[in-house]
Amino acid sequence: MDEFKQFRELFGTKIGQVIQKPRRLFFVVKEEHLLEIVKYLFDGIGCRLSTATAQETYHGLEILYHFSLDKAGIYFCPRIVISDKQNPKVLSITALVPGAVWIEREMFDLWGIEFVGHPRMEQLLTLNSPENPNQPLRFGRQA
Amino acid sequence: MGWYQRRLAKSLWVFHVSGSPCNNCDIEILDLLTPRYDVERFGIKLVGSVRHADVLLVTGVFNKKVAPRIRRIYEQAPKPIFVVAVGTCVSGGCCFKESYNTVPVREEVIPIDMYIPGCPPKPEAMIEAVAKLIGVLNG
């Protein structure tokens, strides 16, 4: 895919492990390069943020963003790995992408990841619930 | 109270309570009002306030956030009130039993008088349930 080739030439030094499939590009980025890459994807080539997936693995907490380039039907997926599992913190992208407000709140609610710079960091789905499930999708949950 | 129940059976007013359903059962309940099945010819009407209701139609597998509200609605309803559970979710929890956010036993939230299983139950099944309820009320 030409868009993938162009992207890898521009940012080749700033991204880590890459998995390239016919229409999907998964790559690892460090937190300091995240905002620059998001700006290129959202404002530069006109991608749309579909959603962001959070997952706890044995290496740490992983956040996978999904940016869709609609005219070509392809997906760019930057991945961030947070190694501090006790106090996970990462920069918020809501200043660049206003549509990420609820997406980041959901990750805070269910995994406890704090987004630095988010306008309203509070629970989304379990707010005011009589029994707070307290980060139900982490490994150490009481289920 | 036999005479009261017989009068009641002639025109039941229904209030619908949704406790985290997937909304399929709710759409099938609304389907009963539309021209194909048309329960309004039996005098059954969907009302907007629980204070006017004779029957509570409950759907959904109750969520921990919504369970206190359902309890409050049940307490606000003027007695005698019949609670009819529509769908497999209320009857048995369907596939959501293992979740962290659903109540384990729905009968602890409100007492239920009648179950209509199905995912969703067809409108014909719901009309049969209504007919049974009217039969019970008529003695």
Add this chain to the structure above:
Amino acid sequence: MTGNKIPVGPFHPLLEEAEYFELKVDGETVVDIDMEIGWMHRGHEYISEQKTFTQSIYLVERICGICSTSHPLACVHAIEDIDNIEIPLRARYIRTLVGELERVHSHLLWLGLAGHFIGYDTLWMWAWKYREPTLQMFEAISGNRNHYGMMRVGGVAKDVDPAIIPDLLKILDEIDRKMEMIAKAAKDDPVLKSRLVGVGVLKKEDAIAHCVVGPTARASGVAIDVRKDEPTDAYDLVNFNEIVLKNGDVYDKLVVRVLETIESNKIIRQCLEKLKTVGGPILNNVKEITPGEGIGRYEAPRGEVFHYIRSDGTNRPVRHKVRAPSYVNIPSFVASCKGIPVADVLITLAAVDPCYCCTERALRVVDAHDRPFELDLQRLSRTKTEQIRREIYGK
């Protein structure tokens, strides 16, 4: 929940007292809107980790009852994306047929509700009456009016018997005629036009910033449609138009949905004609899924449904992420609801077509000093329609 909440009057039989939206009003205009959700949260992503791939397909069907085949379609696309699995031709046509029938049924349902909210109860009864033949077609094809259970990894579960296709085409003709009538009524009615034109406008920049999808985006001029951008199943084998308008108000959203229903009828007709002659298997039996990640999406009636699945070689997904279209459409209310009169709030909120499982429908209204007061939005909405009708037709 304390005692100073005032239920603001039912505007739909499907609701109970509570507040889920909070409106700040100043006189007759809305100043701000805030939302609280979570009453439908059942923990699908948590339950999915304990189920196998095939069980997950049944589970996601029950996320929503209206778009009940969009989620299984996106889920199987995600699993097939991990290994690039091929789908047999006949299965592709059957998948597209079921998906498009669901779009027809969902848009007719929305049309009825929109009519109910502005006071056209006749439109409600007629739209739902002509939705029944669609449910009949579903029952003939899959055995159930909703929650069909038709999708499998690698194909579909049930075949369409060629003997019933002529009857299905006859029912489709009837739906076509009624859709033409409703389309003409919607386009020519002056009361509907002046009630809905210019109401609840979502501008194109706001639509792009909030990443909205579906008819909400297409009515504001953003041309995104998964069926054209990444055609899977049989969407590259049938002819249809993408409907994009530019004003972003409620009237445009209504016209987009009505025209899309007519386009869907065209697709259904082409699929049924092809199913008379195309032969072959309906399922490509997949024995195992290799470790990897896959993304699948589908154009549900409300927008793009997104599923992400990660597998590690066993028969269970390690992570299954679901994002319904209403999740990104609903936060755009803050952009489209500011500055509109209170009587229009109901129809603006309904025009986005929020899937009920993602939102509830009760409001708490506060004035400029944060004091709550009571407001019957349904009555306000219908009164405004009456006023407009009197102005147009004289009294």
